[in-house]
Structures are given as structure tokens and as C-alpha cells.
Amino acid sequence: MYPAAFRRAFGQELATTFRNRVEDVLDDGGIVGWLTFSGHITVDWIRTCSSLLMESGAHRSESLGLSLGNLASGSSRPTRWDIGVCGWMGIVGGWFALVAVLAYPALSKYQPPKPTWLVAVFGWYAMFSAIGVAHRITANWGQGPSRASG
Amino acid sequence: MMPRARDAEDLLPLTAPVFHILVALSDGERHGYALMRQVAADTDGVLQLGPGTLYGCIQRMLANGLVEESDQRPDPQLDDERRRYYRITDFGSRVVRAEAKRLALAVTAARARRLLPRSSGGA
Numbered sequence: 001m002y003p004a005a006f007r008r009a010f011g012q013e014l015a016t017t018f019r020n021r022v023e024d025v026l027d028d029g030g031i032v033g034w035l036t037f038s039g040h041i042t043v044d045w046i047r048t049c050s051s052l053l054m055e056s057g058a059h060r061s062e063s064l065g066l067s068l069g070n071l072a073s074g075s076s077r078p079t080r081w082d083i084g085v086c087g088w089m090g091i092v093g094g095w096f097a098l099v100a101v102l103a104y105p106a107l108s109k110y111q112p113p114k115p116t117w118l119v120a121v122f123g124w125y126a127m128f129s130a131i132g133v134a135h136r137i138t139a140n141w142g143q144g145p146s147r148a149s150g
Numbered sequence: 151m152m153p154r155a156r157d158a159e160d161l162l163p164l165t166a167p168v169f170h171i172l173v174a175l176s177d178g179e180r181h182g183y184a185l186m187r188q189v190a191a192d193t194d195g196v197l198q199l200g201p202g203t204l205y206g207c208i209q210r211m212l213a214n215g216l217v218e219e220s221d222q223r224p225d226p227q228l229d230d231e232r233r234r235y236y237r238i239t240d241f242g243s244r245v246v247r248a249e250a251k252r253l254a255l256a257v258t259a260a261r262a263r264r265l266l267p268r269s270s271g272g273a
Contacts, residue, residue, distance in 0.1 A: 006209070007208070009205075009209060010205040010208070010209065013182055013205065013234055014182075014201050014202075014205055016182075016183070016233060017182045017201045017204070018201050021181045021186070021201070041200055041201075044199075044203050045200070048200070048202030048206050049202070050179045051206060055269050061196070
């Protein structure tokens with residue numbers, strides 16, 4: 001689900017690292033740990049993809065705006081295109097979170113979670129939150145740049 | 151393309167993930183997952199790197215000559231062959247030292263204004 005160039009460079013390692021992390025989380029047991037992990041992975045994916053796409057789009061990578069650098073450094077204001085990418089990633093991320101939390105019973109064969117309704121509610125909550133955020137962001141598109149630029 | 155002639159200060163300030171990855175690599179080579187765990191341990195779990203953030207950082211650090219892939223493996227019997235190990239370069243060491251110095255100055259300034267306790271157990 002990452003951009004192709006990133007997958008080509010690190011795909012197998014990413015998968016191995018992800019698998020190790022999942023094994024650790026499942027070993028620790030507990031639905032709370034799993035939900036925290038799912039949320040963390042979703043946020044990580046959204047951040048990574050948006051950061052990679054912004055860099056490739058704006059050719060900003062020659063500076064060491066590492067990780068979330070360009071967002072964190074405040075060196076440039078996000079463009080409409082950037083915000084649109086983040087919004088859509090939020091929507092896709094919501095679905096990803098839903099799939100992730102619903103996968104828990106299948107992955108943890110020996111410890112099925114008791115409050116399964118909680119898993120489902122969390123998944124739907126994540127998805128609708130993402131859609132809500134995306135909607136709020138895109139609703140401001142036509143209003144021009146922020147006045148807080150200083 | 152190794153940026154040998156570049157000044158370490160050119161790359162400052164580093165982001166927290168990059169700084170902690172370099173710190174974790176400063177005492178030996180590690181693969182991605184080991185880096186993730188070491189960074190979490192070093193920061194008391196405050197900084198949990200996800201796989202995307204980790205490899206995004208590594209990609210840029212490789213491009214900037216801060217780290218390099220290691221061709222040595224600890225013991226192929228004990229390890230997954232698909233793992234790649236990374237080590238810090240001389241340039242990376244200079245950059246992380248410069249950043250640590252910068253952060254130490256910031257802490258000193260904060261301490262002087264009583265934003266932090268005078269001593270935190272050591273010193």
C-alpha cells in the first residue's frame with residue numbers, strides 16, 4: 001500500500017518488520033494493545049505516504065526534511081493538492097483501520113476477544129472520523145489560503 | 151554520491167526519529183526491527199516508530215550518507231536472510247554529535263530559566 005518506489009526499495013524488509021511487530025503485539029495479548037497498534041500503524045501509513053508523495057511532487061527531498069520533516073519544519077505551507085492527498089488517505093486509512101481491527105480474531109486464534117462489538121464499533125468510528133476530517137478539510141478548499149501566515 | 155565535503159550542521163536540526171535512529175546505531179549495526187525496539191527503549195516508549203516512518207527515515211538517511219547498509223551479518227543461522235543491517239557512517243556520527251550538542255545547549259538554556267530541574271539524578 002506504499003508508493004511503488006518505496007515498496008521496491010524496502011518492501012520485503014517492511015513486511016518482515018511489520019510481521020515481527022504483529023507477532024510481538026499478539027504475544028503480549030489484549031485487545032487494547034491490538035487496537036493501539038492498529039491505530040499507530042494507520043497513522044504511520046498515512047504520514048509516510050503523504051510525506052513521500054509530497055516530496056516526490058514538490059522535489060523537496062534534497063534538504064533533510066526527514067520523516068515528517070516538511071510538515072514539521074514549517075518550511076512550506078501545504079498546498080491544496082497536499083491537503084487533498086491527506087484527506088483521501090484519511091478515508092483509505094479508516095478502511096484500513098477497520099480491516100485491521102476486524103482481522104484480530106482471525107490472527108489471534110487462541111485468544112478471541114470477548115467484546116467483539118467493541119472491535120466493530122472502533123472500526124466504524126475510525127472510518128467515519130477519517131471521512132469527517134476529510135470532509136472538513138475539503139470544505140475549506142474554496143476559501144483561499146489561511147490568514148495566519150505572518 | 152557521498153556528501154563528504156558537507157558540513158554536519160547543514161543537516162540540523164534533525165527530526166526526533168532520525169536523531170534516535172542515529173543514536174541507536176552509534177553503538178553497533180542493527181536491522182530495522184531492532185532499531186524500532188531500541189528507539190522505543192531509549193525513549194521509554196514515547197517514540198514508537200512505525201515501519202513506514204522507520205524506512206522512510208532510513209531511505210533519506212541512506213541518500214544523505216548518514217547511514218549505510220552493512221554487508222556483514224552477525225550469524226546467518228540465527229537471523230532472517232531477508233533482513234538488512236545498517237550502520238552509521240563517519241558523516242552520520244558527526245551529524246548526530248552536532249545534534250546532541252545543539253540539544254544539550256537547548257537543555258542548558260531551559261535549565262537556566264528553571265524550565266527543567268537543575269539536575270536530573272546524574273551530574
